[in-house]
Amino acid sequence: MSDIWMKVILMGWDMLLNEAMEFNSRFSSSETKILVAGVGGAGCNTVNTLSALNLKGVDLLAINTDRISLERSGANKKLLLGKRFVNGQSTSGNIELGELIAESSIQEINQMLEGYDIIFVLAGLGGGSGGGIGPVVAQQAKRNKKSLVVSIVTLPFKAEGKRKMDIAKLSLEKFYQNSNTVIVLENDRLLNIVPNLPLEKAFKIMDYLVSDIIHNISEAINKPSMIHIDFADLMKIMKNGGTSTVMYGEGEINSIPELVSDTLKNKFYNVDHTTAEGALINIVTGPHMSLSMMNELVERLTEGMDEDSEKKVGIRIEEDLSTKVRVTAIFTNVKYLGMTREVSLVKEEAFSDIDSVFP
Structure with missing residues (x-):
């Protein structure tokens, strides 16, 4: 025991x-200092969602080349990049341009990243800002060996075309190289979970999911909890977390099997969670959950994982939840069941328009 x-x-x-x-x-x-850096349109949208939550100990940074998008952001820190390259406009999906803009702004980026224990980098892949600037931001954040860099990225719908997916794959590989942990979410998984939801609301679900990951981690660390997760726990699980994913579920404490089943069905990345080398499980429930219920929940969620895998559990009691329970499970170093990480498959012609930017 x-x-x-x-x-x-x-x-x-x-x-x-x-x-x-x-x-x-x-x-x-000695509160853990957390920075959430949203890069590009998708990343900045999530930062806007987070700004309404007023998270304790969390700073929000919006990074973009799009001046209008940045002006509308609710972040308390903002960084406009690429003024001399795109004059406040977007990168038009060109990741090489995005990378060039980021590398020409290293000093400004580093100033924004100083002094944090955990840095989340949020980006949608397939475009030039999130996919080009995002990996450079992660790279600079990781230069501080004491910081934990967790990138949360979304892959485009396959219906958006092979070229966009190829660009996303290349960006994803760069995130792997420059982050401690990369939590990958596939937009296509929305087709399985909420196939009939209007497009705008479907995208909001992904946006709120990313927000919820950060919300739960920040509160697990910085809020009074019955079983506390601290920065050292996070480091142990996520320092070498590699490919990771998150699953989320809600239910009743008297229906643990159904709750676990629903949670494991809510996959936003095509992985086998039993191959995970680590699991970070955050439980928020009312005052009525028993020790046996909690034990059953954790055991069912991690069933099939290697007995030597690292598992950390945090529990927070919220009186108004009564018999309800919410669980967020992050599985690290998981085996992906879909596309390979072969960057060589990305065709060079996908980026052949770089010359049009610099004639």
Whole structure:
């Protein structure tokens, strides 16, 4: 039996919660500092969603070449790039141009990234800003060996064409090279989960999912919790997290099997989660969940994973949830069941229009 379960048995839920709150109060001055950097249109949209949540200890940074998009952003930090290249316009899907713009602005980017423990880099792939600038932002963030760099990226719909997917694959590989962990979400998975939802609302679901990942991680670290996840726990799971994915579910504490089944069906990336080398499970529930219910939930979610895999669990009690439970599970170093990571498959002609930008 692990130390944390023994502590729960000996102290009881209420005493453990009180101890956690006192601990968090004593160490509030050492709060984990988190930066969310949204790059390009999709990344900045998610930052706008996060801005309404007023997350404790989280700074929001919007990075874009599009001046109008940046002016509308709710981020508390903004960085307009590429003024001399595109004059406040978009990169028109050209990732080489996006990369060039980022590399010419290294100093400004680095100034925005200083002083953070965790840096999330958000980007939609297949375009020039998210796919070109995003990996450079991750690269600069990772230069600080003490920081954890987690990139959360979305792949385009296959219906958007092979060229766009090829560009996305190339950008994805660069994110892998420059991040501790890359959480990959496929827009095509929305077709399985909400096939009949209007397009705008479907995209909002992906936007809110990314926001929820960050929301849950930030609150698990910086809010009083019954079972606390700290920065060291995150580092252990995600420092070498590689390809990762997230699953999300909601249900009742008396229906754990159904909750787990629904959670594992809500895949936003075509992976086998049982191949994961690590799992970070955050549970938010009311005051009525028992120890056996919690144990069943965690065991069912991680069933099939190697017994030597790293697992971290955080639990936070919210009185108004009563018998409801929300679970967010991040699985790291997972095996992808779809496309390979062969960058050589990306055709050079996909980027043949670079000369048109610099005649």
